Amino acid sequence: MRTVYVNGDYQSETEAKVSVFDRGFLMADGVYEVTSVLGGKLIDFDGHVARLERSLGALDIANPLSRDALLGIHRELVARNAIDEGLVYLQITRGAPADRDFVFPDPETTSPTVVLFTQSKPGLADNPAAKTGIRIIGIDDIRWGRRDIKTVQLLYPSMGKMMAKRAGADDAWMVEDGFVTEGTSNNAYIVQGDRIVTRPLSSDILSGITRAAVLRFAGEARMEVDERPFTLDEAKAADEAFITSASTFVMPVVEIDGIALGDGSPGPVATRLREIYLEESRKAAI
Numbered sequence: 001m002r003t004v005y006v007n008g009d010y011q012s013e014t015e016a017k018v019s020v021f022d023r024g025f026l027m028a029d030g031v032y033e034v035t036s037v038l039g040g041k042l043i044d045f046d047g048h049v050a051r052l053e054r055s056l057g058a059l060d061i062a063n064p065l066s067r068d069a070l071l072g073i074h075r076e077l078v079a080r081n082a083i084d085e086g087l088v089y090l091q092i093t094r095g096a097p098a099d100r101d102f103v104f105p106d107p108e109t110t111s112p113t114v115v116l117f118t119q120s121k122p123g124l125a126d127n128p129a130a131k132t133g134i135r136i137i138g139i140d141d142i143r144w145g146r147r148d149i150k151t152v153q154l155l156y157p158s159m160g161k162m163m164a165k166r167a168g169a170d171d172a173w174m175v176e177d178g179f180v181t182e183g184t185s186n187n188a189y190i191v192q193g194d195r196i197v198t199r200p201l202s203s204d205i206l207s208g209i210t211r212a213a214v215l216r217f218a219g220e221a222r223m224e225v226d227e228r229p230f231t232l233d234e235a236k237a238a239d240e241a242f243i244t245s246a247s248t249f250v251m252p253v254v255e256i257d258g259i260a261l262g263d264g265s266p267g268p269v270a271t272r273l274r275e276i277y278l279e280e281s282r283k284a285a286i
């Protein structure tokens, strides 16, 4: 049985409780982070904390915990749940006022709800999907306009994932005004010749922590990166494609809307970036 963290207490997953009036539950009024764990250590922890602070700031929720307090809780949960490979999920909501109301509660009387739990995922780094690659479909991006805030409002991405599953694929890339924004829970890239192409940061997409690291490593390995929007047709004609996220790291994409990319197997750029990412991230893990 898992030990989870709720508002200052470590509790059994079956005992832990959150109010029915919690704004996260009623209004998706909350933000989250997912930090992966390799060899019992946290990957890119400081990047996740920095983004958490940006997300909370954008929603005017006061951050209830310092970086060091958050690190302590992450480490305690990893230890208590004996996580070698897996992830730590963190969610902070605006809290639970006395009643449901569209008006934000007074932060003096309603404090944020903080929940963290672990998910054990043995084999996360050695994921067999990285050897075969994944298949994706294109879907319309009908999400709201502040995708740079990592809110728990994940209904459409979840529906998108189901559309992909029903179509016999693994995931979906969302398209807006003719250009790919991002995957349901990942950033999207194509490779044209020796150039890596990915959409620039804006409020249209989430600023991926893995994206930042991968672009840095690509630069260090003297790979060319173009941060510009690309279309789904460009992607279908690309030499390679891949996604990045905290839980998939770098994952090759081998098929888009039933069209195989290259020879239909993971390409050299994605494969190399995955290796570099895993190696460097393990070294820097805390």
Ligand code: PMP
Residues within 6 Å of the ligand: 034, 182, 183, 184, 185, 186, 187, 205, 206, 207, 208, 209, 210, 211, 244, 245, 246, 247
């Ligand atoms: N875009 C979206 C919409 C996501 O949900 C995620 C993962 N949470 C990402 C990109 C990738 O971000 P990260 O690399 O920080 O996991």
